[in-house]
Amino acid sequence: MTISRRDFLAVAGLLGVGGMATGCGEWFTDEDAIGGERVIIVGAGAAGMATAHLLAQRGVDFQMLEAASTHGGRIKRTNNFVDFPIPLGGEWLHVEEATLARIVNDDTVEITQAMAAYDPDDLAGVVEDGVVAYRRAGSWPDLKFVGATWLDFFDEYIVPGIADRMVFDTQILRIEHGGDEVVLTDANNTVWVADRIVFTAPMKVLQDGDIEFEPGLPASHLDALERADIWTGMKVFIEFTEQFWPVWLTAKLDRGGQHLWYDASHGQDPDAARVLGLFTVGDMSAPYQAVDPGDELRDLVLAELDPLFDGIPSQTYVQHISQNWANEPFVRAAYLADYADSDISQDLGKNIGPRVFMAGCSYTREYDWSSVHTAVRSARDCVDEMYR
């Protein structure tokens, strides 16, 4: 890579020539970029990818720096469990289907992704005195991806236009934004220089102080981080030879978290594998996170299910997988609690000086948070603010 004079002066000026930097990050220059401005996006989850997509549509020169070795963040997926992809984080579209077209933001593109809705007349199970009582499920607005996950949707409609701008294994540890440019230093001491940045790394990473800002974070951001109750989270998927569970089972939600057994095969091909899902965030995750994810976790979930279904779970168990979000090195939590103070995501969505912009599911500028659609909406708001 050739370093421009402007890059060299910025790096030399801030670190001192011969200082700590071991090199400069390579910039995949876009000669046609509007106004020659370069934007770095920190993080390649839903918000980072949506930001990149919108910048690409506007002809802005950008690059994404991602700490992990792949993109997706909390919409991680596996194709190695059963005969359909399994969403290990974000699973449902919680709002109307037209949201998918808004993410793509291009009327010439036809969205062919199939989505499965829920029938209010389906049965849901509630455990009362150790027995499952069945009731009409009622209306759930959620839509489930069929034969796909949120990540597959991004891979099909968003990633092809931005893939060559993603740089992986690049964990940003320091952001200097007091000068005419923003200088970022990663864990390998490589230095990256941009005119402006969009910060999308998760709030747990900010709360834990992984990233040093110079000048430091404003008081309003620090206060919001201090007050933020961030839920931990875990998902478990269990394959059985037959389906013994209703579409939803024992949904529990309170200020401490959420616990839900659900039909993870809902909407998939009728011949597809039968998979029961467990979604749990907050305190209710603790028992599952405390055990070994192999046989101990299997025994724990079967001990919970067997009394409810006459021992059928143990007789029909095939295999399971789990995702403990506390152990995901660059995320380390599920999301900002549903019951968090409503101004936290608003405060964290504010710019930090003229060059650092925020996008992400906890930086939404509004009264809702912790979902893929709010992460994407914050990206749209962020890009609008940058180029209004």
Ligand SMILES: Cc1cc2nc3c(=O)[nH]c(=O)nc-3n(C[C@H](O)[C@H](O)[C@H](O)COP(=O)(O)OP(=O)(O)OC[C@H]3O[C@@H](n4cnc5c(N)ncnc54)[C@H](O)[C@@H]3O)c2cc1C
């Ligand atoms: C268990 C679970 C279930 C969920 N279910 C749903 C659901 O059904 N529907 C829904 O809409 N939402 C759901 N969500 C929430 C949804 O997944 C998230 O809100 C959304 O994916 C967050 O996107 P993001 O881009 O803001 O953050 P992330 O996806 O976390 O992306 C941030 C990226 O920044 C990277 N990063 C971190 N530190 C650094 C650094 N220092 N330098 C560079 N990169 C860094 C991370 O590796 C990550 O890739 C769920 C989440 C969880 C955990």
